[in-house]
Every structure is written in C-alpha cells, then in structure tokens.
Amino acid sequence: MITHRFEARRTARRSVLRVLRMPILLAILTLAGLVAGLIGDGVPDLLAWILLAIPLSVPLVAWTRRHRRNPMKTKEILQ
Amino acid sequence: MRRSTIKAWFLIHKWSSLVCTLFLFLLCVTGLPLIFHDEIDAAFGEDYEATLTGPASAQDGVPLDTMLSLAAEQRPGEVPLFMAFSQDSPLLTITTGPAPDAAESEMTLLFFDRATGEPLGPAPSGGIMDLILDLHIDLLMGQWGMWFLGAMGVLFVVALVSGLVLYVPFMRRLAFGTLRLDRNERVGRLDTHNFFGVLILAWALVVGLTGVINAYADPLTESWRDGELARMTERYGDAAPVPPEAYGSLDAAMASAKVGLPNRSPQFIAFPGGAWSTGHHYAVFFQGDRPLTRDLLTPALIDAETSELVASAEMPVINQALMMSKPLHFGDYGGLPLKLIWAVLDIATIYVLWTGILLWFRRRPGRIERRIEEIRRGGFSAASA
Numbered sequence: 001m002i003t004h005r006f007e008a009r010r011t012a013r014r015s016v017l018r019v020l021r022m023p024i025l026l027a028i029l030t031l032a033g034l035v036a037g038l039i040g041d042g043v044p045d046l047l048a049w050i051l052l053a054i055p056l057s058v059p060l061v062a063w064t065r066r067h068r069r070n071p072m073k074t075k076e077i078l079q
Numbered sequence: 080m081r082r083s084t085i086k087a088w089f090l091i092h093k094w095s096s097l098v099c100t101l102f103l104f105l106l107c108v109t110g111l112p113l114i115f116h117d118e119i120d121a122a123f124g125e126d127y128e129a130t131l132t133g134p135a136s137a138q139d140g141v142p143l144d145t146m147l148s149l150a151a152e153q154r155p156g157e158v159p160l161f162m163a164f165s166q167d168s169p170l171l172t173i174t175t176g177p178a179p180d181a182a183e184s185e186m187t188l189l190f191f192d193r194a195t196g197e198p199l200g201p202a203p204s205g206g207i208m209d210l211i212l213d214l215h216i217d218l219l220m221g222q223w224g225m226w227f228l229g230a231m232g233v234l235f236v237v238a239l240v241s242g243l244v245l246y247v248p249f250m251r252r253l254a255f256g257t258l259r260l261d262r263n264e265r266v267g268r269l270d271t272h273n274f275f276g277v278l279i280l281a282w283a284l285v286v287g288l289t290g291v292i293n294a295y296a297d298p299l300t301e302s303w304r305d306g307e308l309a310r311m312t313e314r315y316g317d318a319a320p321v322p323p324e325a326y327g328s329l330d331a332a333m334a335s336a337k338v339g340l341p342n343r344s345p346q347f348i349a350f351p352g353g354a355w356s357t358g359h360h361y362a363v364f365f366q367g368d369r370p371l372t373r374d375l376l377t378p379a380l381i382d383a384e385t386s387e388l389v390a391s392a393e394m395p396v397i398n399q400a401l402m403m404s405k406p407l408h409f410g411d412y413g414g415l416p417l418k419l420i421w422a423v424l425d426i427a428t429i430y431v432l433w434t435g436i437l438l439w440f441r442r443r444p445g446r447i448e449r450r451i452e453e454i455r456r457g458g459f460s461a462a463s464a
Contacts, residue, residue: 012252019247022255027281034285037413038371038406045413052420055278062256062274 026055080248086451092241097439099234100432106228106290107429109215114410114421116208124203127170133194136171137164137344140193143329149198150175150189158323160186161355163347166366169194172202179323179352222297229294235287242276245454249273253457265441266458272434275427282424289408292401300354303398311390312357312380320358321351321383329361331386336363336379339391344368346376351383359383373412374402 033051036044112119121129134140147159150173160181161174171193176186190199217224249269250257256274260267333345343365349355356362361381366373379391393399406412410421443449 014251016247019250023243023246023277023280026278030281031285034282034407037417038369040369040371041414045417048413049416049420052417056420056423058256058278059275062258065256066258067261 026058029054080455082451082455085245085248085454086447088241088244089447089450089454092238092245093439095234095237095241096435099231099238100436102228102231103235103432104429105218106215106231107425107432109211111422111425112208112211113215114418114425116212117411118415118418119208123206125199127190127192127199128165128168131168131170131192131194133169133192135164135166136169136193137166137346140169140171141196143333145196146171146173146191146193147329149191149196153189153198153201154187157187159350160353161347161349162329164345166344166346170199179320179350179358181353225294225297229291232287232291232294236284236291239276239280239284239287243280246273246277249454249457251457252459259458265438268434268438268441269453269458272431272438275434276431279424279427279431283428285407286410286424289404292404293408296401297354299398299401303395304354304357307392307395308357308362308378308380311392312360315357315359318359325384326351326361327382327384327386329386332361332381332383333363335381335386335388336361336365336391339379339388340365340377343377349378356380360389361386371403374405375399376402 029051033048036051037048038044120126143162147162150159151157154175157175157177158179159173160176160179161172163172163174165171169192171191173189173191174186175189176182188202188204190202191197192199213219216228218228220227250273253270258267258270258274260270329348333348336345337343340363346364346366349362349364351360352358355364355378357380359382361383363379363381364376365379366377367375375394377391377393380389381387382389394402410417
C-alpha cells in the first residue's frame with residue numbers, strides 16, 4: 001500500500017503536557033535569557049545570549065527535517 | 080478539546096489578531112530600526128557619549144549652577160525643566176521651555192560638556208529616527224494615539240494566548256517542529272505559523288506586555304505625583320509655586336540629595352512645576368547600578384528655595400514595575416548581540432503576522448466549521464484522518 005510520507009510521521013494522540021513540553025522548555029529558556037541579561041554586564045550578558053540563541057536555532061533543526069516535495073526521497077521511503 | 084471550545088478560541092484568535100495585525104506590522108517595522116537607535120545615532124550624528132573625555136557628568140565637572148546659567152544664555156526668557164546626566168561621559172543635557180509646565184513639543188534639549196563647560200548646541204531633532212520613534216509611540220496622534228496602541232498591544236497579547244490554546248489541538252498528533260512543506264500550501268503555512276508562533280511566544284508576550292505598560296506610563300507618573308509625591312510634600316500644601324527667579328543653588332540641592340541617598344548616581348533633576356516634581360521642589364532622581372535597576376529611580380525632594388532635603392522615598396511598586404519594564408521592551412541592556420537577537424525575533428514576529436494574514440485571506444470560502452476541522456485534525460484532511 002502506498003503511504004504518503006507525512007502520514008507516516010503522524011503520531012499517536014499525545015497528552016496536552018506532551019504537546020506543550022517543547023514550547024514550555026523554549027519559553028523557560030527565553031525568559032531565563034531575558035532575565036539573565038538584566039542581572040549585570042559581562043558574564044550574565046553572555047549567558048543571556050546563549051540562552052536566547054537556543055530557541056532561535058530550533059528553526060534550523062526543523063528546517064533540515066522539513067517534509068519537502070522530492071520524488072526521489074518519496075521513492076526511497078516507498079521501497 | 081471540544082469542538083465548541085476550539086470554535087470559541089478560534090474566534091478570539093481570529094478577531095484579536097485581525098484587529099491588531101496592521102498596527103503590529105507598523106510597530107514591528109518601526110521597532111526594528113529603533114532597536115539600533117544608539118548605533119544609528121552614533122553613525123549619523125555627533126556621538127558625544129564616545130567623543131567627550133573626562134569624568135562622567137553624573138559624578139563630577141563644572142558646577143551645576145554654572146551649567147544652568149549657560150543654558151539660560153542660550154534660551155533667554157525660558158526656564159529650566161530637566162537636567163540629565165550621563166553615567167559614562169561628561170555629556171550633560173538641559174531641557175528648557177517657556178514655562179515650568181511646558182508641553183513636550185515646546186521643550187528644547189541642549190547638550191553640554193560638563194568637563195569643560197562647553198555648550199554643544201541643541202540636540203538634533205526632526206530626523207527620520209524621531210519620526211520613526213513618534214510613529215512607534217503614538218502614531219503621531221499624541222496621548223490618544225498612545226492609548227490606542229496600548230489597546231492594540233492588549234489585543235496582541237490576547238492573540239498570543241489564544242494562539243497557544245489552539246496550538247494544542249492542532250499539534251496533538253504532530254511532532255514538535257513538523258514543517259509539512261511537501262503538501263499543499265495551506266498545510267505548510269499552518270505549520271510555519273504554529274511553529275514560529277510558539278517559538279517567539281515568550282519573547283512576544285514580554286515585549287507586548289511591557290509595551291502596553293509603557294503606553295500607559297504618563298497616567299502612572301501622574302498618579303505618583305498626585306498621590307505619593309503630594310503626601311511626601313504635604314506641608315507645602317497650597318503654597319504658591321516657587322517662581323524660577325527664586326530657585327536656590329542647584330549644587331547645594333545636589334549635595335543635600337546625596338546626603339539623603341548616599342552612594343547612588345543621579346540620573347536627572349526635575350525642576351519645579353513639571354510632571355516629575357511639585358511646584359516647590361527640585362526632584363533629584365537617582366538610579367540603580369545594574370541593568371536591572373538602571374531604570375529604577377528613587378527621588379530625593381529638595382526645597383527649591385533653600386536647597387534643603389525634604390524627603391526621599393522609593394517609588395510605588397507600580398511605578399517601579401513601569402521603570403523596570405523599559406529595558407525588556409527595548410532590548411538595549413545586553414550589548415549588540417542581544418539587539419541582534421531582538422531584531423531576529425522582531426522579523427520572526429513579522430513573519431508570523433504575515434502567515435496569519437495569509438491563512439485568513441487565502442482560505443477557501445466555506446463555513447467556520449472547515450477552520451475548526453483543520454485545527455482539530457492538525458491540518459490533515461478529513462479523508463486521510
């Protein structure tokens with residue numbers, strides 16, 4: 001049976017906590033970064049940049065894992 | 080989540096977003112250059128903070144009374160309204176106006192080098208950055224514009240919260256970060272809108288809420304002046320305001336203030352009769368020494384005639400919250416890297432607004448049920464579910 005690739009990625013129904021796990025983690029990193037920068041200059045600033053850079057790098061990961069239109073890849077999956 | 084619950088949140092998200100989107104676009108677009116206003120001002124104008132050498136004007140230099148008389152020479156017939164200090168350079172600014180309660184539009188900002196006592200002329204104004212700033216603050220419509228944008232900020236916060244609520248049923252069967260760009264345009268757009276929306280959520284909430292607080296700053300300052308400040312200076316009661324010609328020595332006033340609040344650095348002095356003082360006092364505002372407390376001001380009230388300390392007190396909690404919220408809105412407290420992060424998040428916000436508009440505009444005609452179904456099924460069509 002031919003299954004479309006993205007349907008294969010469809011997971012079982014997840015709990016609310018599970019769905020919000022990553023958003024909450026990212027929110028905590030963001031807020032910690034925002035507050036860290038307020039505490040002082042120097043090391044706290046560096047900490048703020050690192051904490052805030054983590055959520056910003058997530059799209060790069062998601063982009064490499066995106067589902068794209070690619071006949072070759074679809075074939076590989078079907079085989 | 081029940082269908083009716085999703086429907087209610089969908090309608091909240093749709094309308095709160097639609098109403099504020101246009102103004103949020105404007106705020107994001109004007110906000111972008113404002114993040115870098117220090118760098119832009121320094122590049123296009125005289126960067127006194129960097130070029131003047133000598134002790135910081137907040138600490139030392141030519142006597143304040145001398146500086147004040149220099150300002151009076153430049154603006155004859157006007158009265159001093161504010162004197163502001165720099166923590167890093169000898170740059171000192173004096174604001175003058177035709178009357179103690181002059182409106183902001185009538186004020187003139189003068190630059191001075193406190194190390195040498197040299198006047199540096201009036202602050203450049205009317206540039207493109209000023210226009211951008213005014214658009215960002217009040218749409219060039221004064222107090223009402225400011226309150227209007229504050230209301231748009233409230234709607235933005237509502238849109239963010241309702242968006243998060245809708246994120247849950249949509250993502251129930253999808254892994255975090257799923258970007259289905261291989262299917263039809265709409266599914267890909269739903270995914271990017273949800274993904275980037277949830278990514279910027281915490282930052283957008285902070286900047287949105289602090290923006291709202293800033294929009295209502297003037298009434299808060301007013302209530303501090305009419306409440307707390309009036310109580311601190313009760314014994315002056317209804318006495319006639321001190322006329323400018325009777326103002327006592329500013330250097331003596333600063334010395335008295337430093338006795339009241341030792342080991343702190345002054346940020347500015349508010350002259351009698353303005354929004355930040357009473358009719359009888361110099362209010363010397365001291366600042367904290369960290370980014371966190373840099374905008375946290377504590378005033379010392381000085382009798383404007385005798386230059387003696389009357390009272391000093393922390394500002395009320397609500398006003399402190401207002402002051403602390405400023406850096407969190409501007410993103411100017413962690414060097415250039417933080418500003419760049421602010422800019423990236425700002426652009427990401429524009430992108431979320433844009434995908435949101437497209438989701439609304441480029442929808443297939445149909446009843447609301449189709450939208451609800453889309454959210455319930457995480458963008459999967461009914462046939463494949």
